Amino acid sequence: MTSETITAESSGTWHLGDLPVRRVGFGAMRLTGSAAFHLGTPSDRERSLAVLRRAVELGVNHIDTAAFYFSSLRSANELINSALAPYADDLVIVTKVGPYRDWSGEWGTSARPEDLRAHVEENLRQLGRDHLDVVNLRRMRQDSIAEHFGALAELREAGLIRHLGLSDIEPRHLAEAQAIAPVVCVQNRYGLGFHDPATDGLLALCRAQGIAFVPFYAIAGEAGPQGAGTAHDDEVRAVARAHDASPAQVRIAWTLHQGPNVLAIPGTGNPGHLTENVAAGALRLTAGELARLDRARTG
Numbered sequence: 161m162t163s164e165t166i167t168a169e170s171s172g173t174w175h176l177g178d179l180p181v182r183r184v185g186f187g188a189m190r191l192t193g194s195a196a197f198h199l200g201t202p203s204d205r206e207r208s209l210a211v212l213r214r215a216v217e218l219g220v221n222h223i224d225t226a227a228f229y230f231s232s233l234r235s236a237n238e239l240i241n242s243a244l245a246p247y248a249d250d251l252v253i254v255t256k257v258g259p260y261r262d263w264s265g266e267w268g269t270s271a272r273p274e275d276l277r278a279h280v281e282e283n284l285r286q287l288g289r290d291h292l293d294v295v296n297l298r299r300m301r302q303d304s305i306a307e308h309f310g311a312l313a314e315l316r317e318a319g320l321i322r323h324l325g326l327s328d329i330e331p332r333h334l335a336e337a338q339a340i341a342p343v344v345c346v347q348n349r350y351g352l353g354f355h356d357p358a359t360d361g362l363l364a365l366c367r368a369q370g371i372a373f374v375p376f377y378a379i380a381g382e383a384g385p386q387g388a389g390t391a392h393d394d395e396v397r398a399v400a401r402a403h404d405a406s407p408a409q410v411r412i413a414w415t416l417h418q419g420p421n422v423l424a425i426p427g428t429g430n431p432g433h434l435t436e437n438v439a440a441g442a443l444r445l446t447a448g449e450l451a452r453l454d455r456a457r458t459g
Contacts, residue, residue, distance in 0.1 A: 168219035171441025174372055174421055176222075176294050177323040177344040179252045183416055184441040185222030186215045186434075187376070187427030192234035194429075198265040202233035203429045211434050212243035216251065218438045224254045224347075224374070224425045226298075227282045228261045237286035245288050254374075255283045256327055256347070258298035258308065270300035273311040280315055296325040296347055297337075305333050306340065313341035327376075331362050334371075343371060345423075350375035352396065352411050355457050367419045374423045378415045379408050395456040399449045405440070408433070412440035414453050 171183035191208045194200030215223070229236035237255075244251065257279035260268045271279055276297075283292060297309050305326070315321050325345035326337055337343050346366050348359045354377065366373040396407045403410070412424050426437040445453075 166439035166442045168438050176372055181222035181252050183423050184438055185425045186220045187425035188225035188236035189229050190427035190429050191236050191239050193231040202231045208239050208429055209243040221250050222252050226256045228259050241288045252293045254294040256296040256298045258300050273307040276311045292321050294323045294325055295321045296327040298327040299329050306336055309337045310340050331365055345372040345374050347374045347376055349377050351378035352414050352457055367421055372421050372423055379411045406436055409440035409443055413443035413445055
């Protein structure tokens with residue numbers, strides 16, 4: 161693939177509520193270091209700033225972040241603010257609330273409903289904004305999300321949030337939230353290297369309702385925050401060779417082929433990987449290749 165000449169426009173467009181976004185976006189988790197959170201070494205700040213600016217140059221207008229994306233020296237939100245403010249009118253920044261990390265990076269008790277305003281305001285402060293485009297409630301194993309989602313719905317009514325989404329949920333939680341306020345997106349772990357029948361069902365539900373489905377760890381699969389996965393590597397590499405593409409590009413392309421409402425938010429702190437990830441939006445897999453990869457995933 162001639163990655164250098166391909167922009168995010170090639171991936172097509174979907175909407176988060178009334179906000180149009182290109183289907184290949186950018187996940188900020190890996191901006192802060194060689195692995196997510198505190199698991200790697202901190203990134204070079206200038207390189208991370210350059211990656212963000214290059215992403216926008218390549219047509220990316222959907223950035224996924226969170227206040228708890230930080231390493232010992234870097235904050236994803238601070239990097240986004242420094243690199244991209246004042247923000248372009250069409251740039252959509254999506255954040256999430258619920259989990260909590262203290263100043264040392266250790267995970268603390270997740271937010272209670274009454275804590276969520278402080279989480280939202282911290283994202284506003286770090287990003288330098290007066291409202292957040294989309295806020296996802298990240299479920300932290302609670303059985304019901306009604307109180308937490310209701311607290312965010314109140315902040316939406318107050319004008320601090322434009323749209324609401326959900327993360328790491330079961331299908332029943334989507335209906336629970338929709339009884340309170342509209343849901344524009346769902347983020348769950350999903351990808352070629354991770355098979356969960358319940359999430360497959362949730363994707364089908366989102367597709368039927370026109371809700372954006374935004375997988376996380378679509379490239380990493382079972383490896384999660386540690387980095388790129390290797391599940392089904394033989395099949396992926398065979399398809400990659402046929403397209404002169406990288407395995408990561410094939411994983412992104414397979415994800416996008418799961419429906420027009422499916423968005424990709426691959427993250428990287430590497431400028432070369434960024435260009436490849438964006439170009440994956442132009443990779444069209446054949447029906448035979450999709451069937452081969454599907455069999456490997458579910459077999």
